[in-house]
Amino acid sequence: xxxxxxxxxxxxxxxxxxxxxxxxxxxxxxxxxxxxxxxxxxxxxxxxxxxxxxxxxxxxxxxxxxxxxxxxxxxxxxxxxxxxxxxxxxxxxxxxxxxxxxxxxxxxxxxxxxxxxxxx
Amino acid sequence: xxxxxxxxxxxxxxxxxxxxxxxxxxxxxxxxxxxxxxxxxxxxxxxxxxxxxxxxxxxxxxxxxxxxxxxxxxxxxxxxxxxxxxxxxxxxxxxxxxxxxxxxxxxxx
Numbered sequence: 001x002x003x004x005x006x007x008x009x010x011x012x013x014x015x016x017x018x019x020x021x022x023x024x025x026x027x028x029x030x031x032x033x034x035x036x037x038x039x040x041x042x043x044x045x046x047x048x049x050x051x052x053x054x055x056x057x058x059x060x061x062x063x064x065x066x067x068x069x070x071x072x073x074x075x076x077x078x079x080x081x082x083x084x085x086x087x088x089x090x091x092x093x094x095x096x097x098x099x100x101x102x103x104x105x106x107x108x109x110x111x112x113x114x115x116x117x118x119x120x
Numbered sequence: 121x122x123x124x125x126x127x128x129x130x131x132x133x134x135x136x137x138x139x140x141x142x143x144x145x146x147x148x149x150x151x152x153x154x155x156x157x158x159x160x161x162x163x164x165x166x167x168x169x170x171x172x173x174x175x176x177x178x179x180x181x182x183x184x185x186x187x188x189x190x191x192x193x194x195x196x197x198x199x200x201x202x203x204x205x206x207x208x209x210x211x212x213x214x215x216x217x218x219x220x221x222x223x224x225x226x227x228x229x
Contacts, residue, residue: 037218039166045222046209046220046221046222046223047158047166047209047211047220047223048220049211049217049218049219049220060216060217061217062217063217096165096166101171103154103172104152104154104156104171104172104213105154105213105218106154106156106168106171106172106211106213107156107158107166107168108168108171108177110165110166110167111165112164112165113165
């Protein structure tokens with residue numbers, strides 16, 4: 001069973017770039033059976049899909065965030081990363097990384113989540 | 121505003137059955153058989169309960185079942201137990217992106 005762990009700063013200033021990394025153990029991100037994705041949840045609110053990356057490097061993004069988001073991978077470290085630029089207080093959320101099945105894009109394994117607060 | 125519509129809350133007594141609805145459009149729920157349901161306890165990550173409309177991952181109780189009719193998907197929990205009290209989210213593939221419902225808080229009375 002894979003384990004996913006998010007890491008990165010818990011506090012980001014407005015207008016700066018939020019950067020998070022997800023380290024995967026117990027499975028390879030180069031598997032063709034899965035996407036690797038980011039989902040966020042503002043405090044007290046619902047889930048919002050941010051985007052996915054496939055082992056080939058192909059990415060898919062939420063249309064509402066597409067202009068600010070970049071997801072990349074480092075297969076040598078079995079990690080994938082999220083960058084969200086020009087952040088505002090509305091980007092304050094718990095950020096989860098997850099393994100998504102190739103068919104249907106549902107998350108079968110999730111990280112524990114990390115709270116990122118946007119504040120000066 | 122979420123892309124999929126769920127009731128904000130439902131409740132039931134131990135042993136009873138409840139159903140949570142999730143309404144979308146032809147661009148998501150009725151367009152694909154890729155509806156999923158997640159359970160989330162406070163402070164925890166979501167847990168996959170149902171995928172591909174009605175399939176249960178290994179280890180998920182058969183008290184949880186899913187279905188779909190037209191633009192609406194449903195999650196039914198039978199034989200309610202105290203530990204079922206949680207937030208439940210539906211999700212759907214929507215053609216190169218994913219949409220979620222706003223979540224439903226289940227209270228076990």
